[in-house]
Amino acid sequence: MAIKTVLKMGEPLLLEVAQTVAQFNTPELHALVQDMQDTMTSLDGAGLAAPQIGVGLQVVIFGFKKNQRYPDADEIPFTVLINPKLTMLSDEMEEDWEGCLSVPGLRGKVPRYVRLRYQGFDHFGNEIDREASGFHARVVQHECDHLQGILYPMRIRDYRSFGFAEVLFPDRSVIDE
Numbered sequence: 001m002a003i004k005t006v007l008k009m010g011e012p013l014l015l016e017v018a019q020t021v022a023q024f025n026t027p028e029l030h031a032l033v034q035d036m037q038d039t040m041t042s043l044d045g046a047g048l049a050a051p052q053i054g055v056g057l058q059v060v061i062f063g064f065k066k067n068q069r070y071p072d073a074d075e076i077p078f079t080v081l082i083n084p085k086l087t088m089l090s091d092e093m094e095e096d097w098e099g100c101l102s103v104p105g106l107r108g109k110v111p112r113y114v115r116l117r118y119q120g121f122d123h124f125g126n127e128i129d130r131e132a133s134g135f136h137a138r139v140v141q142h143e144c145d146h147l148q149g150i151l152y153p154m155r156i157r158d159y160r161s162f163g164f165a166e167v168l169f170p171d172r173s174v175i176d177e
Contacts, residue, residue: 001034003042004053006101009151014102018051018058018147021082024125029059033080033123036061044069045101046076047139049146052102058083059123060143069099073135081120081128084144089115089131096135098142098152099165107168109161110152112138 007014021029032055040048040061046069047062063078064070092114099107115133118140122128132140142152156162165172 001031001038004035004039006039006043006048006052007054009100009103009153011102013051013054013056014146014151015149016051016056017149018049018056020058021121024082024121024123029082029123032057032059033061040101043101046070046073047143048101049143051146051149058147060084060140060147062139062143070135076136076139079128079130080122081118081140081143082123084118084120084140084147086141086144087117087119088113089117095157095161096138098138100142100152102146103151103153105164105166106153107163107165108153108156109158110138110142110155111157112141112155116140118144 032050036048036050036053039053044067046064046067047060050057050059060081063076065075067073093111094114095109095111097107098110114137116137117131119129153162
């Protein structure tokens with residue numbers, strides 16, 4: 001379909017709560033998902049939320065086999081998740097580095113739950129019910145935050161662990177966004 005422009009932090013739509021999707025398996029929903037996938041792939045992202053491309057609906061996509069922005073991360077199955085519901089499976093949290101296509105060039109250490117269950121639907125209306133841990137769980141939480149108008153810098157506890165990727169990681173050959 002099309003590679004869309006990703007909205008950057010400061011755009012009002014990124015701070016709004018997204019609307020639930022009422023109809024599945026529609027040409028419009030399929031086109032949105034394809035645009036999101038084309039956009040995410042073109043930017044080598046791990047995930048993308050519909051609000052990031054200017055669509056205020058509860059739709060996220062995530063997943064990759066290998067990702068140069070996250071070279072040490074395990075594979076995450078490509079998933080279209082609509083109207084998600086997250087349930088934390090423990091109180092255990094860990095801080096780790098995150099970036100965002102809507103916050104280009106910056107990275108920050110963000111606390112996230114280590115294990116969770118996510119439920120929702122794919123774009124055909126099929127139910128999704130999975131458990132995730134580690135980086136997979138981090139990506140799901142990050143993308144679902146977008147649906148609540150939350151960008152990862154809002155979750156940072158210590159701003160000494162927030163800055164430009166090229167400064168924080170000068171030895172990396174690829175600058176994370």
